[in-house]
Amino acid sequence: MAKIGIPRTLAYFLYYPLWKTFFEDLNHEIVISPPTTRAILDAGVKEAVNDACIPIKLYHGHVAYLADKADYIFCPRLVSVRKHGDFGTETFCPKFLGLPDMIRFGIDHLPEIIDTRVDLKKGKKELFNVFCEIGSQIGNTHEEIKRAFSKALKVQKQFDNLLYQEILPPEAMDIVFNHKPAQVSHDNCDLTIAIIGYPYVLYDSYINAGLIRLLEKENVKILTQDMLSDKTMNRQAKTLPKSLFWYFSNRAVYGGLHFMARPDVDGIIHVTAFACGPDSLVDRMVEIEARRRRGMPYLSIAVDEHTGEAGVRTRIEAFLDMLRYRRDKI
Amino acid sequence: MIKAYLGVDVGSVSTNLVILDANNQVIAGTYLRTNGKPIVVVQEGLHQIGQEISKDIEICGVGATGSARYLTSLIIGADIVKNEITAHAMAASTVIDDVKTIIEIGGQDSKIIIMRDGVVTDFAMNTVCAAGTGSFLDQQANRLCIPIEHFGDYALRAKTPVRIAGRCAVFAESDMIHKQQLGYNTEDIIAGLCEALVRNYMNNVGKGKDIKPPVIFQGGVAANQGLVRAFNKYLGVEVIVPEAYGIMGAIGAAMLARRASKKKGKTKFKGFNIQEIEFKTTSFECKGCSNACEVVQFFENEELAARWGDRCGRWELH
């Protein structure tokens, strides 16, 4: 029985069902940091190296919150989850690769870090080995791990399927864990907007100043790249001169390109993170492609530690007005 | 004759001159605004400080520091030219022997210097951003129509400082306006600005530094008691503001001058009355090769006194 601290950011938004089920089936207790708050952000800005991007600072903030509340910090070293890209060398952003070391040397008084290396280039089967390593670090037997892992996979699959039904990850988690029935109705929606960007920016409503709620209130149906299957997304790889090197960036770009070709999508919003290295390329590239492909309306919103609701609201309202005028004119 | 040493610190905002005796005691000091005219201001400052001191004082060494240190050294005839980090560290160690941390905030830049056993072991200067410097407060003082000299008093009267968010000066300003519109009182807003500056300073130059007491806080901005309180609160230790907080760079330069003169034995000092001398700089582009270096020429009374800026050294003149 150990207390496993899980930061509610970065890969949490897509993989939490897997982690939670696994640890809980092994009778461990999960200590999860709360949704981002001002205090967490401040702690992150204070702890992280000054030049880091906002998501990495946020991660430091969440870990600092957990430091004295858990026996372990769960910070797997996310290297890759598939063999992809022009040379099969797709990874996560370099900062993800160095993340366990960054927090180890950056934050004082941390408990033990579970920093198992996740590299699935050889195939999805590798994932079991990853979980064996995690499980044995916290004292579980092979048999226990095997059982917990297969259960966790099932729950994750259930979660993924909900996403493919165009349910947003936070709601999908609610359905999976709290058995709340899906309450999504798009009857009143008169616009469909695809939001692309990193899960830890799109679904962290503190850092993006409640962007998704704002859109929902404006009667907009929301699609994100996470609602698309890998197969759908990967079709777009061929339409680019070269794939990007980073998993989450490729997802955002492929998602964007896919939505550009969809007649039911009225516009695309790209949410970028301040000082994000990959985004400096992704944003300009998607913008150019949006113009070249069908002249898809495109809005880029950069979020940082000052993102205020007023600023996001102004941009969103102006964008929606533009889309509606445009439609009414035609 | 009393032996004394002159230190001159010419920065982008202010120009300070100090005369120290052989025991590092300040005999005279002047503070002037640089106003973008370092040559004239240095000439004037020298004249002024020369008037203040008695006739039996003999200047045995001169040091120049600050961002215009090289130009200054040519004007006054300095025996040593040093960067402002070393000069500030030097001066602070006379205030407290075993000072471990020096916070220095000036008009346009800020620095932190970590010392152990009288030796600088680590330092950092702010990057381009102004959020951790004095000009940040100047701007907000303007906007609030409160003279910057009174900022500290206002801040000390605050009961609950308002949280002003902002990594950069522009964002902080818009957040401050927002807080004004919400009806917070001026005192709390000013105290909030002081805390914001301290936070920005700590997140920028103070990041990852081994800050240990005793901590000295110096630079023109140290006059602001509100900031002193904000630093005390953030660091959890009492920061010490030296009496001569505004002219520490110049003091350091004078101390370095004393050290240098011991080695050299003779000063290059041109004297206090150099207003009549006409100093001028011009520049040209060297056509010697494809590098096209911009060569700066320094004239003293129409006579070419120095030249620099070329990479190959062909125009070098000393």
Added chain:
Amino acid sequence: MKISFPHMGYSYIAFKWLVENMGHECIVPPEPSSRTLDLGVRYAPEFACIPFKILLGTYLEVVEMGAEVIISSGGMGPCRAGYYWVMHKYLLEEAGKDVKVVAFELPRSDIMDFWKKLRWLRKTGGISVKEFIRVFKTAWNKIMVIDDVEMRSHEIRPYEIHRGDTTRGLWTALDMIDKANTLQEIQEARVEGLRQLNQIEQDRSRKPLKIGIIGEIYVVLEPAANHYIQIMLGEMGVQTDRSIYLTSYARKNTIVNLEGDVFEVAKPYLNEAPIGGHGVNSIGETILYAKHGFDGVVQLAPFACIPEIVAKSIIPTVSKDYSIPVLTLFIDEQTGKAGVQTRLEAFVDLLESRREVRERHERLVI
């Protein structure tokens, strides 16, 4: 065809010779200037790093000068640089420039593509395979020799008595290498260049501090991007050793290559390699320089460089464990020479007083 390429230190001398001897016309990229940077900044995304901006600026300049083809390099990530040619292509198109960008990916990632592009260069230049091989070998020799004389200049500069002697000596040597056309002539230029550098009037009684230069390859290799930091330090009386040369991997005599696998050295601090660019190297090299008795390390990196930010967050621990001061300079378009100089001067003061304290202690012990 009129061919151009990125400017990176003095390597343009060899690349120019290569392009011309393959039967093409060479548009020699100018040394990056403030105009280059202005052009790059105007068209590049705000948070792209400074190498991206300088390269884009250079491309816009060489297109003005008539370049039809720009040859660049690719990469397999995860550093952004491997994707630059794609983005540069997009941006040049957007700016309405008619130029072909040809990027060589690493041969080990796509050998067919590599050969295809080489063959295209050869055929359009109209030379035989045999000639092609000879030209390549000669150009490689030029790069080696260029690095040889540059290395020597950094050794000698802190001893020079008249400022600029070494820099001028280096230029003379580079000029001779530039004019050499055969392996024999290149060797002669090397010998003569080194001889002239050695003959510079020096004060050998000086004891220069030793500083290792580490960081991201472009800002380390391109003096115009790092405010000529090695020359600046040399003229302050500091001997510098640079962790990266274009010919590094073919050398066995440099500090960084002496110890074998730099990733292994870095492992206790960063248990993953590579993480792109020179991120892991920066950590390992800091350790190596400390072990070889260097007084300090300067880490050069473009502002917002992803791998170097990872390194920077770990280096303070390395610096403490190995007791070697590290100065990190993040460079962007706002970085001014005066700011770099002030920090370097203060850093050199710091290292000098550390050395004094250490020597005092050593004397006490004796």
